[in-house]
Amino acid sequence: MTTSSPPHDLLPLAGDFDPRTRQDWTALVADVLNKRRAEGDRLAPDAAAEALVTALDGGLGTEGLYLREDRPLGVPGAMPFTRGRVVRDGTVPWDVRQLHDDPDAARTRAAVLDDLEHGVTSVWVHVGEDGLAATDLATVLADVHLDLAPVVVSSTTDQPGAARALLDVVGDRPTAGGNLGLDPVGAALRTGTTPDLGPLAELVREAGAHDGWRAVTVDARVLHDAGASEVDALAVAVATGIAYLRHLEAAGIDPVDAFGHVEFRVSATADQFLTAAVLRALRRVWARVGEALGVAETDRGARTHAVTSLRMATREDPFVNVLRGTLATFGASIGDADAITVLPHDTVAGLPERFSRRLARNTQILLAAESNVGRVTDPGGGSWYLESLTDEVAEHVWTRFQEVERAGGVLAALEAGLLREWVDTAVAERDxxxxxxxxxxxxxSTFPNLADTAAERRPRVALTTTDAAFAPRRDAAAFEALRDRARTLERAAVTVRTIGAQRDFGARQGFVANLLAAGGIATTDDTTATAVLASSRAQYGEHGRAAVEELRAAGAERVLVAGRAAELGDAADLVDGEVFDGMDVAAFLGDLLDRLGAPAEGDPR
Incomplete structure (x- = not known):
């Protein structure tokens, strides 16, 4: 016996609520933001909404509210390919690709096999001066079933050698495909040399003789790691891809055929939605290029390889990198990357060990298989925020791309200094x-843990570069340099005291202690410490003066006062005062380390 539900209409869940508009929302925002504002300082509704806008790199921004808009969303596998190159296979959602750059061939061979046995689906080997020797590639891949696992190579110093070494390994064997990793412009940017496109056409032809093989990987990570915004890195990547197509056409290769050889490698950051928008926008822009070239619609979708950003990785407290990598992987997943690589959490310290490689690969395996993120194609499609952000990224990328083209193409723009200007501008603002x-x-810089320092790892080989190189530049480097300075000091510690009862000003005391730890400066109860920092939110006044004298009488050589400028009064005239709110924290910590390392007045040292 079977039963069926009686027919019914859809429940009008919002039927009893009055419709609300953006104006209603901005009025509510203004009410909240104006609660603590003086009568003459109140924000109008539009200004209140503007206050909730968050600026992103590259001229992008996110608003506080996104409302439904009627827009054609499209479908995966069709123009404009925003929603994915193809419909995702829920059983194999994306290519789990692990990076291997250890120059020890025996170690790398064992690591490659270990990864493939535990969930990795393709192998990425970095060859050259800062990686594996090209002559060792056959040894490293000896245990790999090339008909099951695709192999890609990359190189900064010897791309033709790496490509030919891989082709020699492949020979006439059946394979699952791969990529020769040719990107002469990216290599030149990284080393500060002149791009050599000479070997490109011949190797493209050789790769084309093997089913499933591509020759070119445009690596947008080079500029991104050097400090460029996502928009600028993507615009240069598109311009680079077009430069390769033009070069190959001049060498007699049809642009339609060359188009299929191009893959893009992009950085995935902890801003998960921006990462997704970048991948979606890249496919849209590159599909437009394919359309202009006459590429068949089914072949216009850009192949993308997302790699967790080196720029966001930290040396200190490295396990936080696991969280960053997870967010980046999620963003790459909802952006429908074809392949994803998670850099191990200890990659900044040196060559990763077995545990960190396991953690890296499991980050995406768990997301794909156990959280079911990988079972849906374009899960963010239709999100008013993600769709708007994708539009904004695509428009900004196209505008920047046109600037490169007006400069004469990517090579001319590089020679004219346009790319350097973009990177320097972005770095200055981010710093x-x-x-x-x-x-x-x-x-x-926040919530630092002085007890959790960088792991000891075997160092990588330093890459030979010129002064013109776009070298990687991690965001945390400035604070990590302060930590290194602190470790060289005989005593990098201060005592923190409040002006008034600790129960009243403990929050400010904790704020100061965490701020100091960002520079590697510990706190101590020893009142004879080289520097003493008295903190308060109260008026400085007589209580502050008395506190300073008491600390000096206890043996403190220097007294710093932490508080808000309006609350400190004339404190800075009485002591070595510093105001923390809105200050350049890195500069302050550097100055404090100078004081801690220098003898105080009257010190016989």
């Missing part, structure tokens, strides 16, 4: 935000 902690780095 300001990081130094003032308006862009906090967990575990480094």
């Amino acid at each position: 300001r935000l990081v130094a003032t902690r308006q862009r906090p780095i967990t575990g480094v």
Whole structure:
């Protein structure tokens, strides 16, 4: 016996609620933000909504509210390919690709086999001066079933050698495909040399003789790691891809055929929605290029390989990198990356060990298989926020791309200094935000843990570069340099005291202690410490003066006062005062380390 539900209409869940508009929302925002504002300082509704806008790199921004908009969403596998190159296979959602750059061939061979036995689906080997020797590639891949696992190579110093070594390994054997990793512009950017596109056409032809093989990987990570915004890195990547197509056409290779050889490698950051928007926008822009070239619609979708950002990785408190990598992987997943690589959490310290490689690969295996993120194609499609952000990224990328083209193409733009200008501008603004902690780095500039330091790892070989190189530049480097300075001091510790009862000003005391730890400066109860920092939110006044004298009488050589400028009064005239709110934290900590390392007045040292 079977039963069926009686027919019924859809429940009008919102039927008893009055419709609300953006104006209603902005009025509510203004009410909240104006609660603590003086009568003459109140924000109008539009200004209140503007106050909730968050600025992102590259001229992007996120608003406080996104409302439904009627827009054609499209479908995966069709123009404009925003929603994915193909419909995702829920059983194999994306290619789990692990990076191997250990120059020890025996170690790398064992690591490759270990990864493939535990869930990795393709192998990425970095070859050259800062990786494996090309002559060792056959040894490293000896245990790999090339008909089951795709193999890709990359190189900064010897791309033709790496490509030919891989082709020699492949020979006439049946394979699952792979990529020769040719990107002469990216290599030149990284080393500060002149791009050599000479070997490109011949190797493209050789790769084309093997089913499932591509020759070119445009690596947008080079500029991103050097400090460029996501928009600028993507625009240069698109311009680079077009430069390769033009070069190959001049060498007699049809642009339609060359188009299929291009893959893009992009950085995935802890901003999960921006990462997804970048991948979606890249496919849209590259599909437009394919359309202009006359590529068949089914072949216009860009192949993408997302790699967790080196720029966001930290040396200190490295396990926080696991959280960053998880967010980045999630963003790459909802952005429908074809392949994802998670850099091990200890990659900054040196060559990763077996445990960190296991943790890296399991990050995406768990997301794909156990959280079911990988079972849906374009899970963010239709999100008013993600769709709007994708539009904004695509528009900004296209505008920047046109600037490169007006400069004569990517090679001419590089020679003219346009790319350097973009990177330097982005770095200067980001450094300001990081130094003032308006862009906090967990575990480094905020919530630092002095007991959890970098792991000891075998060092990588340093890459030979010129002064023109776009070298990787991690956001945490400035604070990590402060930590290194602190470790060289005989005593990098201060005592923190409050002006008034600790129960009243403990929050300020904790704030100061965490701020100091960002520079590697510990707190101590010893009142004879080289520097003593008295903190308070109260008026400085007589209580503050008395507290300073008491601390000096106890043996303190220097007294610093932490508080708000309006609350400190004339404190700075009485002591070595510093005001913390809105300050350049990195500069302050550097100055304090100078004081801790220098003898105080009257010190016989």
